[in-house]
Amino acid sequence: MNPALYPAFGILIVDDEPAWLRSLSLTLESAAGITNTLACQDSRNVLSLLEREGIALVLLDLTMPGVSGEELLKSISERHPSVVCIVISGANQLDTAVRCMKLGAFDYYIKTDEEERIVGGVLRAVRMLEMRAENHAVKSRLVAGGPTNSGAFSGIVTRSRAMQAVFAYVEAVATSSQPLLITGESGVGKEGIVQASHALSGLKGLLKAVNVAGLDDAMFADTLFGHVRGAYTGADAPRRGMIEEAAGGTLFLDEIGDLSVASQVKLLRLLQEGEYYPLGSDQPKRLRARVIVASNRDLAAEEAQGRFRRDLYYRLHTHHVHIPPLRERKEDIEPLLHHFLAEAAESMGKAKPTPPRELVPCLASYSFPGNIRELRGMVYNAVSLHRGRMLSMASFLAAIGRSEPCGTAFPPLNPFAAFERLPTFSEVGGLLVAEAMSRTGGNQTMAARLLGISQPALSKRLKHAAEEGP
Numbered sequence: 001m002n003p004a005l006y007p008a009f010g011i012l013i014v015d016d017e018p019a020w021l022r023s024l025s026l027t028l029e030s031a032a033g034i035t036n037t038l039a040c041q042d043s044r045n046v047l048s049l050l051e052r053e054g055i056a057l058v059l060l061d062l063t064m065p066g067v068s069g070e071e072l073l074k075s076i077s078e079r080h081p082s083v084v085c086i087v088i089s090g091a092n093q094l095d096t097a098v099r100c101m102k103l104g105a106f107d108y109y110i111k112t113d114e115e116e117r118i119v120g121g122v123l124r125a126v127r128m129l130e131m132r133a134e135n136h137a138v139k140s141r142l143v144a145g146g147p148t149n150s151g152a153f154s155g156i157v158t159r160s161r162a163m164q165a166v167f168a169y170v171e172a173v174a175t176s177s178q179p180l181l182i183t184g185e186s187g188v189g190k191e192g193i194v195q196a197s198h199a200l201s202g203l204k205g206l207l208k209a210v211n212v213a214g215l216d217d218a219m220f221a222d223t224l225f226g227h228v229r230g231a232y233t234g235a236d237a238p239r240r241g242m243i244e245e246a247a248g249g250t251l252f253l254d255e256i257g258d259l260s261v262a263s264q265v266k267l268l269r270l271l272q273e274g275e276y277y278p279l280g281s282d283q284p285k286r287l288r289a290r291v292i293v294a295s296n297r298d299l300a301a302e303e304a305q306g307r308f309r310r311d312l313y314y315r316l317h318t319h320h321v322h323i324p325p326l327r328e329r330k331e332d333i334e335p336l337l338h339h340f341l342a343e344a345a346e347s348m349g350k351a352k353p354t355p356p357r358e359l360v361p362c363l364a365s366y367s368f369p370g371n372i373r374e375l376r377g378m379v380y381n382a383v384s385l386h387r388g389r390m391l392s393m394a395s396f397l398a399a400i401g402r403s404e405p406c407g408t409a410f411p412p413l414n415p416f417a418a419f420e421r422l423p424t425f426s427e428v429g430g431l432l433v434a435e436a437m438s439r440t441g442g443n444q445t446m447a448a449r450l451l452g453i454s455q456p457a458l459s460k461r462l463k464h465a466a467e468e469g470p
C-alpha cells in the first residue's frame with residue numbers, strides 16, 4: 001500500500017464522459033481527501049481492471065456505450081462479490097434505481113445531486129470497507145495468537161496472554177483511518193500502546209500528544225485548531241494547532257473522559273467531517289492525522305450518566321482496546337520487577353539487586369490500584385534505599401501496608417498442636433497447594449515458588465488432585 005494514497009484500496013470511477021471523471025475525482029480529493037482513484041472511460045475494461053488493481057469500490061455510470069452499467073453491476077456481483085458498487089447516474093428514474101439496488105448496488109445517486117450527498121455516500125462505503133478489512137485482520141491475528149510485528153511492542157514488558165491479544169488487535173487496526181480508543185485504569189501502560197500503534201501505522205508524521213484534562217473549551221479549541229493572528233485579544237501571532245502539527249502522523253488525546261461537553265461536540269464534528277476551522281479563520285483545514293484517544297475512566301458509565309455524549313462515545317468505540325489492570329495479569333509482576341530493578345539500578349549507577357524469594361508472591365497478594373506506575377515507584381524507592389546485594393523487603397511491605405512478609409510468616413505455635421486427629425501429608429499438601437494458588441491468583445509459577453517446589457512438581461500435584469476429584 002502507498003501510505004500517501006487514501007483509502008488503502010482503489011476506487012474505480014467508470015464513466016464515458018471524461019469531464020465527469022475528472023470533476024468527480026477532484027471533488028473526492030478536495031472534499032474528502034480521497035486520492036486512491038482510478039478513472040475508466042471504457043466500460044469494457046472494468047472486469048479486467050478488477051482482476052488486477054486491488055479495487056474494492058466502483059462508482060458506476062449507467063448509460064455507457066460498450067457494456068452498460070446494469071450489465072456491469074450484474075457481472076461484478078457475480079464475479080467479484082466483495083467489490084462494492086455505487087451507481088452515479090444521469091437518470092432520475094425510480095424503477096432504474098430499484099433495479100440497481102436489486103442487482104446489488106450499495107447506493108444510487110443522480111449526477112445532479114448535491115456534491116455533499118455523493119461524497120457522503122462514497123465516504124460511508126469507504127468506512128464500511130475499511131471496517132470489513134479491519135475485522136478480517138483482527139480475526140486472523142487473533143487466530144494466529146499474537147501480533148506478527150512484535151518489535152513494535154518490545155518496550156512493553158509482559159507475559160500475559162491478554163496483553164498479546166491487545167497487541168494483535170492494535171496491530172490489526174493500526175493502519176485504519178478510524179480513531180482508536182484505549183481504556184484502562186491509571187498506570188496500566190496506555191502510552192506504550194499509543195507509541196506502538198503509531199509505529200505500526202507506517203505514518204511518517206509525528207506523534208503529538210495533548211492531555212485534554214483541565215483544558216477549558218476555548219483552550220481545547222485553540223490547542224487543537226490553532227488560530228490566525230488577531231483571532232482574539234492577545235492573539236498577536238498565528239498559532240498552528242496540534243492537528244496541523246500531527247499532520248501525516250498521529251494525534252493522541254489523553255484523558256478524553258475529562259473533556260467538557262462543549263469540547264466533546266467539537267471533537268465529534270472534527271471526526272465526522274474530517275475538517276476544522278482555526279480560530280478566526282473561515283478557511284477550513286483537513287484533519288490529516290490519525291486520532292488516538294485514551295481514558296482511565298469507564299466511558300460506558302460516563303455515557304450512561306450523561307457526562308459523555310452518546311454520539312461521540314459510539315464514534316470513538318469503532319476501534320476499542322482495553323488494557324487489563326496489573327491485578328488481572330499477575331504473571332507480569334515478576335518480569336516487570338526485574339525490568340524496573342535493572343532500569344532503576346542503571347539510572348542510579350548501582351548494581352542490579354537480587355530480590356528476595358518471597359517478594360514476588362508478596363506483591364502478587366496486593367491489588368495495585370496504581371498499577372504498573374505504582375510498582376515502578378516501589379521498585380525505584382527500594383533501589384534508592386538499597387545497600388548491599390539482596391534487596392530489602394521493608395520498603396515494599398510498607399508500600400503495600402503489610403507488617404511482615406506474606407507467605408513466609410509462621411504462627412509462633414505449631415498450628416497442628418490443637419488438632420485431635422493429625423491430617424495426613426496428602427491432606428495438608430492439598431490444602432497448602434489450594435492456599436498458594438489462591439494467594440497468587442492461580443499463577444502456578446508463583447505458587448510453586450511460595451511452596452518451595454518446582455512448577456512441574458506443582459502442576460503434577462494439581463493434575464493428580466483434579467483426577468481424584470473433591
Ligand SMILES: Nc1ncnc2c1ncn2[C@@H]1O[C@H](COP(=O)(O)OP(=O)(O)OP(=O)(O)O)[C@@H](O)[C@H]1O
Nearest residue numbers: 155156157185186187188189190191192296372373
Ligand atoms: N508493560 C510495561 N512495561 C514496561 N513499562 C511499563 C509497562 N506498562 C507501563 N509501564 C510504565 O509504567 C508507567 C505508567 O504507564 P503509562 O503512563 O503508560 O500509564 P497510563 O495507562 O497512560 O496512565 P494514565 O491513565 O494515568 O495516564 C510508565 O512509566 C510506563 O513506562
